[in-house]
Amino acid sequence: MADFTLTKGGAYDDLLTLCKGAPARLSGSANAARAVEITAAMLKGAGADTVYLQPCMVPHWVRGPKEEAYYTFAGKKVPLHVCALGGSVATPRTGITAPVIEVRSFEELDRLGKKGIQGRIVFLNYPMNQTLVNTFAAYGDAVRYRVLGPSQAAKYGAVGFVLRTLSTSLNDYPHTGTTHYDTTLPRIPAFAVSTNDAEELSRNLRMKMVVTLFMKASCRTLPDTVSYNVIGEIRGNEHPDEIVTVGGHLDSWDLAEGAQDDGAGIVQSIQVIRTLHALGIRPARTVRAVMFMNEENGGRGGEAYAARAATDGLQYIFGLESDNGGFTPRGFSIGAEGARFKEFTDWGTLFQPYGVYEWHVGGGGADVEPLVRVKAVVGEILPDSQRYFDFHHAGNDLFENVNRRELLLGAVNMTALIYLVSKYGI
């Protein structure tokens, strides 16, 4: 199976097709609809018995024209590399100009309170923690500022919010991503600013050379619209009613091509089907590749899939997601403990020749996690994390930044695990 995937696997070509044919696949967009068509065709081509669409209602947020932000330094306008966070409201049509104040944490925001914050733009400058070897841990630590920051600032009367972008690199790319407004508070426009610009703005603020910031955005939230999960399966020949799910998410943020996040997981999941089909392997249990819609700003696809699973009379035994990038695989996270976890680690030595040494008790990806409600075991593949937050939700998440061999090695290990579970059950 591994040799086929590494030499004849089509995942890299599929990724090119998806990224160039349907970049910026944000839920509700025309490109998301195109991605549904493209991947349905890919699943058929890969040899799925059955390919179908599963409808779900999704949010429909649009960024509008490119955002603007700048400050004035020594009489000169200094433009910032910014983007609105996903779900942000617009500024007034002429933008906002307001005094800017830098804070490093929610604690500092609380200390400043209404007196320090009222009428200002809050610049929240919290760098990701570089000492955490797993960058997802650093993301987990910092992401609260993106998700909760705008409302925390609005609580004290802020009129705008600018986040030091969540990136492990110093460069000019702002990264978008969901923010959640507390509905009891005013909704203020929320931006991310690139790490380079954040460093410079901070220096200039310390020198008291910057007083006000300008920000302008035209984002809008439109009514929910219908979209789809795309599902392709190979029916099991012994236990067809036991479902082994493998998937990634089909939607992506709108600033680039969603190559690592999560085109990689999509084409790897299709590759599982292709490899099984091409080698004439008829699994004992039904293997289903699912392209989940709307992971990024709603999770509606994962919810729709689990809701259907609760009522269709089938048995969902395992759900594996790939949503951590198409980098060299290093391990799996499995949502099981004790003897059930050991069923997985007993296979461990089979995976070592393919670079997988690590098995962690943990969760699945966001889209398969709801399957826990129908008693499925969930899991996710853990690729090397060092480069992920260079690209995540940013303008450089492009096909060209995915390595073919790394991507295919992920598919090799996913195929192996899905094959084992489909053969032996859990």
Add this chain to the structure above:
Amino acid sequence: MADFTLTKGGAYDDLLTLCKGAPARLSGSANAARAVEITAAMLKGAGADTVYLQPCMVPHWVRGPKEEAYYTFAGKKVPLHVCALGGSVATPRTGITAPVIEVRSFEELDRLGKKGIQGRIVFLNYPMNQTLVNTFAAYGDAVRYRVLGPSQAAKYGAVGFVLRTLSTSLNDYPHTGTTHYDTTLPRIPAFAVSTNDAEELSRNLRMKMVVTLFMKASCRTLPDTVSYNVIGEIRGNEHPDEIVTVGGHLDSWDLAEGAQDDGAGIVQSIQVIRTLHALGIRPARTVRAVMFMNEENGGRGGEAYAARAATDGLQYIFGLESDNGGFTPRGFSIGAEGARFKEFTDWGTLFQPYGVYEWHVGGGGADVEPLVRVKAVVGEILPDSQRYFDFHHAGNDLFENVNRRELLLGAVNMTALIYLVSKYGI
């Protein structure tokens, strides 16, 4: 130590300085001399007690103006992306035009013999084996065609040699690297051609649409010249005469910046010194960072270091090299067996939080390997290998293709191992 390296480590900045200040550091070149100066200064800045140069005579091959190669297809000239292999002789000044014949292996060359080969240019089209998960194994399998191919072809009267370049990707970069002429046979000009061009040339040959190839190069081998290993050390405070060596090689091929090969190993080795010094760690045994000269086309620096080691009365206990790229570290290869190997693996769990799970009995890098003669244990760091042969010896081995966190994580693990050996001995 890890936190310091990951947050305040200067290895990435050093790599920028080295790559932009002294790219194309082939032995004997002005840039190699500049690299000696740059890294000597870096070692002083990093806090080495003593920094000195160790002379060695090195080969001095120069490529000359960019090579040319083309064929004619349907009346149109099709230029090829080529480079001369390191050490290649020149063509006549007006180039060579000769019938071209494709072979896939030495066995095929032998079968064709003088009758099939005489007067022709041999196009050796052997793709790297994609099924080998460790790409260094695939390189080890294929590299004989680069090293021995020209003379194997000359044996049967070939007038030129063109190798499908040693790369795991399909793209337009030819990769150089040493070839060895059998001195009893005519020396014929030897090129690498990019994988894309190799595929196309092969197709066109199968269709019998290509008959002759043109190749032109002006390479020359000048007299040997003096160069230097650069050495910086922190003297041990308990066993100063026991030497723990960590290094990479300072020379690089001439087509790019030698960023992964082996600027990474150089700046990681300097980082070992910097981290120990900055944290006020005085090692029990002397830690020496060595920037070896001439790994690429002679190995003279490694030989000179080992020759000195055999006579200076000091005890060389360990030599660790980083020459497999600045990618995420996954393990170490250690040239020891049994109880001695176990001394290393007993430290294994200390390294797992930093991503190192694999310990292999194997060799050291090319530069530290000669230290076996003075009874040192040698080893090398094993980073993830998937991307290495995208860049190795090619025009895209640039600073921009090194990831900061991956590079620093390598330095973290090297520092830890050097510290442990310097503290506990072997």
